[in-house]
Amino acid sequence: MDFEKVKNLIKTAGLPVYRMAQARQAVFEKGITDWQQAAGLPADLRARLEKQVKILSFKPLQIQASKKDLTFKALLKLEDGKKIESVLMKPGKTWSVCVSSQAGCPLGCAFCATGKMGFKRNLTGEEISDQALFWYQYLKQENLGERVSNVVFMGMGEPLLNYAEVVKAVQTMSNADFLNIGQRHISISTAGVADKILNLAADLPQVNLALSLHNADDAQRSALMPINKKFNLETLKTTLEEYIARAGREVFIEYTIIDGQNNLPAHARKLGKWINSIRGNYLMHVNLIACNPAVGKAVATPPAAVKNFAKDLAAMNINVSVRRSMGGDISAACGQLAADENKRRKK
Numbered sequence: 001m002d003f004e005k006v007k008n009l010i011k012t013a014g015l016p017v018y019r020m021a022q023a024r025q026a027v028f029e030k031g032i033t034d035w036q037q038a039a040g041l042p043a044d045l046r047a048r049l050e051k052q053v054k055i056l057s058f059k060p061l062q063i064q065a066s067k068k069d070l071t072f073k074a075l076l077k078l079e080d081g082k083k084i085e086s087v088l089m090k091p092g093k094t095w096s097v098c099v100s101s102q103a104g105c106p107l108g109c110a111f112c113a114t115g116k117m118g119f120k121r122n123l124t125g126e127e128i129s130d131q132a133l134f135w136y137q138y139l140k141q142e143n144l145g146e147r148v149s150n151v152v153f154m155g156m157g158e159p160l161l162n163y164a165e166v167v168k169a170v171q172t173m174s175n176a177d178f179l180n181i182g183q184r185h186i187s188i189s190t191a192g193v194a195d196k197i198l199n200l201a202a203d204l205p206q207v208n209l210a211l212s213l214h215n216a217d218d219a220q221r222s223a224l225m226p227i228n229k230k231f232n233l234e235t236l237k238t239t240l241e242e243y244i245a246r247a248g249r250e251v252f253i254e255y256t257i258i259d260g261q262n263n264l265p266a267h268a269r270k271l272g273k274w275i276n277s278i279r280g281n282y283l284m285h286v287n288l289i290a291c292n293p294a295v296g297k298a299v300a301t302p303p304a305a306v307k308n309f310a311k312d313l314a315a316m317n318i319n320v321s322v323r324r325s326m327g328g329d330i331s332a333a334c335g336q337l338a339a340d341e342n343k344r345r346k347k
């Protein structure tokens, strides 16, 4: 929601300033989904707000809950009819939201359902930050918890190709008047748009950077992620060195293990060698993720394959964690729900 619109409306109506605080409290503390629920506001103000300010910039079409773990996935319809996905999950003690930054994606990674859909459009900052607000409302309605603590840009789209709106969304989500999510609890994951990575160090120095690598061999990575033809491993290496020097922050390398494609000991050795060649490599951390079977030729990864890969990396002094893949039973990998919905519509 664009809270500036609420402030302007209250101001131009000549209403007292404390009405702004009441409206803010209703939306961002009580989690109302409809202005009529803002009982503290006078009826005529509620009616005006209802007409002029949308609390959310989209409508939920579907919410799926995992039976295996605390993961929920929503299919959201934007005002122009485009569909995006957003995920709420609790991998530890706190709730995280995985947001989309684009409807579809132009980068066409081979393992990704969103990539198969092609690019529709960039999301506005409001459409991005509203995903955190939507899940905050959901937590309240379902009595699941008090707050959204973390946000990851790992949903549909490449965030650094929608740079200005992503920066706006981060600033909104971390604003004390909105959901007050600390920027150190927000992570931006890129497929490797190197020319924008350094901007992050200047514009959002507190935000965590994650690079989705998935392969440390140029030819094989280009086959998986065509963006590698534009920004190859050497370019990414020098960019990360510069980023680490400027931001002094840890960088996360996301590596989804795709059985038979990037999980051999030779792949681990190449990855370890690439990381160890980077100045500032002590600030790099690899997150290994088992593949959610989605589209193309990818199949679910046996847990032993992930463990062995982690062991090989640890033997090369690489900081490595194995991340639990959540929501496998609800198509929680990005783009799967929207792709399923499109298929149903075509039928």
Ligand code: SF4
Pocket: 105, 106, 107, 108, 109, 112, 113, 114, 115, 116, 155, 156, 157, 158, 191, 334
């Ligand atoms: S993995 Fe990310 S960057 Fe690649 S196609 Fe999917 S959404 Fe786009």
